[in-house]
Amino acid sequence: MPLTSGGAPAATSQPPYLNTAVAGATVRRPEALLAAARRLERAAGRRRPPGAPPDAPRPLDVDVLVYGDRVSADPRLTLPHPHLRERRFVLAPLADVAADLPIPPDGKTVAELLAEVGQENLVEIVEGGLFQPPSPRE
Numbered sequence: 001m002p003l004t005s006g007g008a009p010a011a012t013s014q015p016p017y018l019n020t021a022v023a024g025a026t027v028r029r030p031e032a033l034l035a036a037a038r039r040l041e042r043a044a045g046r047r048r049p050p051g052a053p054p055d056a057p058r059p060l061d062v063d064v065l066v067y068g069d070r071v072s073a074d075p076r077l078t079l080p081h082p083h084l085r086e087r088r089f090v091l092a093p094l095a096d097v098a099a100d101l102p103i104p105p106d107g108k109t110v111a112e113l114l115a116e117v118g119q120e121n122l123v124e125i126v127e128g129g130l131f132q133p134p135s136p137r138e
Helices: 030-043 088-098 110-116
Strands: 004-006 017-019 123-125
Touching (some): 017 088
Antiparallel strands (some): 004 123
């Protein structure tokens, strides 16, 4: 799995962070998969204090981006992820593992969505899997 270093969304004050994506199959329901993701976050030291903004800096953020062709507007687990289509730093690593994956509800592939997203928040592949800050742009 390649690691990418990408900027946080412009509306946040977070420093650049690492991103990656995994694709797999499971017999777990999406809610159980999300619960497992939350356990991983807690094990890494993430805390979600009441009233904290959802985009506050954190040591680990694990999202369920897509679950087959399921579409859900449940506020606890919106599928596909509500910001998937607009975030290059999410689409680029996802394209590395599942470029041809159709994203509901319209079935556009990850590669198609990546081609459509703007150049904001460009990502860089982290060589050797070790974080190196992106070089300054001229």
